[in-house]
Amino acid sequence: MSANSFGRRFVITCFGESHGEVLGVVVDGCPAGLPLSENDIQVLLDKRRPQSTTYSTLRKEKDKVRIVSGVFRGHTSGAPICMIIANEDVDSTPYEAFRRKPRPGHADFTAMVRYGGFNDYRGGGRFSGRITAAFVAAGAIARKLLSMRGVEVYAHVAQIGNIRVRRQPKLEELKKVYENDVRCAIPEDVKLMENELKNAVEAGDSVGSMVEAYAFGIPPGLGDPLFHSLDVDIAALIFAIPGVKAVGFGLGFDFPSMRGSECIDEFTVREGEIATSTNKSGGVLGGLSTGSPLHIKVAFKAPSTIKKNVRTVNLESLSETILKAEGRYDPCIGPRAVPVVEACLSIVLADHYLSQGIIPPVLGD
Ligand SMILES: Cc1cc2nc3c(=O)[nH]c(=O)nc-3n(C[C@H](O)[C@H](O)[C@H](O)COP(=O)(O)O)c2cc1C
Numbered sequence: 001m002s003a004n005s006f007g008r009r010f011v012i013t014c015f016g017e018s019h020g021e022v023l024g025v026v027v028d029g030c031p032a033g034l035p036l037s038e039n040d041i042q043v044l045l046d047k048r049r050p051q052s053t054t055y056s057t058l059r060k061e062k063d064k065v066r067i068v069s070g071v072f073r074g075h076t077s078g079a080p081i082c083m084i085i086a087n088e089d090v091d092s093t094p095y096e097a098f099r100r101k102p103r104p105g106h107a108d109f110t111a112m113v114r115y116g117g118f119n120d121y122r123g124g125g126r127f128s129g130r131i132t133a134a135f136v137a138a139g140a141i142a143r144k145l146l147s148m149r150g151v152e153v154y155a156h157v158a159q160i161g162n163i164r165v166r167r168q169p170k171l172e173e174l175k176k177v178y179e180n181d182v183r184c185a186i187p188e189d190v191k192l193m194e195n196e197l198k199n200a201v202e203a204g205d206s207v208g209s210m211v212e213a214y215a216f217g218i219p220p221g222l223g224d225p226l227f228h229s230l231d232v233d234i235a236a237l238i239f240a241i242p243g244v245k246a247v248g249f250g251l252g253f254d255f256p257s258m259r260g261s262e263c264i265d266e267f268t269v270r271e272g273e274i275a276t277s278t279n280k281s282g283g284v285l286g287g288l289s290t291g292s293p294l295h296i297k298v299a300f301k302a303p304s305t306i307k308k309n310v311r312t313v314n315l316e317s318l319s320e321t322i323l324k325a326e327g328r329y330d331p332c333i334g335p336r337a338v339p340v341v342e343a344c345l346s347i348v349l350a351d352h353y354l355s356q357g358i359i360p361p362v363l364g365d
Pocket of ligand 1: 124331337
């Protein structure tokens with residue numbers, strides 16, 4: 001499997017760079033017979049576009065998607081589905097500086113070493129958050145497939161800087177997450193998060209964040225241990241999102257400080273079915289779904305491109321120097337990454353549903 005492809009049955013292959021002509025994705029393995037239009041994809045891509053200019057990059061891309069293959073008479077045909085998104089609002093000027101003076105915390109240096117300087121560095125090239133538009137496009141198809149089996153996937157921003165939500169969101173709140181700019185489902189925490197973000201922006205700085213995601217309606221027993229366990233595949237695809245530094249399931253990073261008696265989910269019987277009274281494991285045991293909602297936590301670092309003086313090295317003179325980034329950047333990744341995390345979770349689930357035959361290769365009417 002190539003380094004730019006992911007999945008066993010629902011296989012995505014991503015292509016394109018931040019400032020190239022287009023970026024996009026080929027989805028291979030989608031069952032034939034799924035009703036699909038460009039609008040199905042577009043509504044989700046629109047959710048990834050920058051919100052207010054206070055909280056996101058000033059780069060304004062239309063992100064209009066074109067489906068150029070794999071859909072015939074309004075339905076998927078079973079052939080690979082190729083989706084293309086044009087890059088239009090491109091200004092590569094600031095990136096010339098980063099070529100000589102790599103941004104600390106970004107991939108300028110590592111990419112230059114790996115590709116011998118031949119990589120397209122404009123706009124961060126393949127390492128730009130922009131490539132996640134392709135994840136969202138593929139995820140839109142995965143979500144449609146999953147909705148046929150009653151699966152719903154939602155995410156929201158659960159932390160920005162030192163402001164962390166004080167409770168779990170309700171399902172109705174998760175459904176309204178795109179109604180505020182920080183994409184937090186807990187109404188009473190939105191203002192606090194906005195202030196945290198605004199303070200970072202006013203200081204010419206950026207701020208870290210955490211996205212939590214949930215998938216409802218997953219039956220028990222989904223996953224392929226060992227190396228395609230559900231949590232293995234979810235973590236792998238989530239880590240492909242630029243800026244992700246940790247992925248947790250359920251209580252995640254709280255587990256190390258807990259005793260066994262505190263971290264188990266006790267079994268019970270609910271409406272004649274075996275269930276657990278809590279969901280601390282995040283809906284996965286032994287790499288297999290438990291039947292409780294999947295619950296993941298995704299930690300994003302603060303974006304490294306900031307309007308402050310930072311120390312780096314001039315690669316031509318091999319001397320220490322100062323860099324102050326010019327250009328258009330996101331001060332926080334979480335709010336922009338909510339639809340991306342939803343998409344990645346959906347892609348992995350669709351792949352497993354197809355692998356286990358829960359979704360057939362041809363769909364009836
Ligand atoms: C939606 C999205 C937008 C991003 N925007 C920026 C940005 O404006 N500036 C920045 O320095 N990093 C941004 N990032 C993160 C970088 O792409 C990432 O930190 C970089 O590629 C290095 O990879 P790593 O942090 O995973 O090691 C963004 C990431 C995502 C998912």
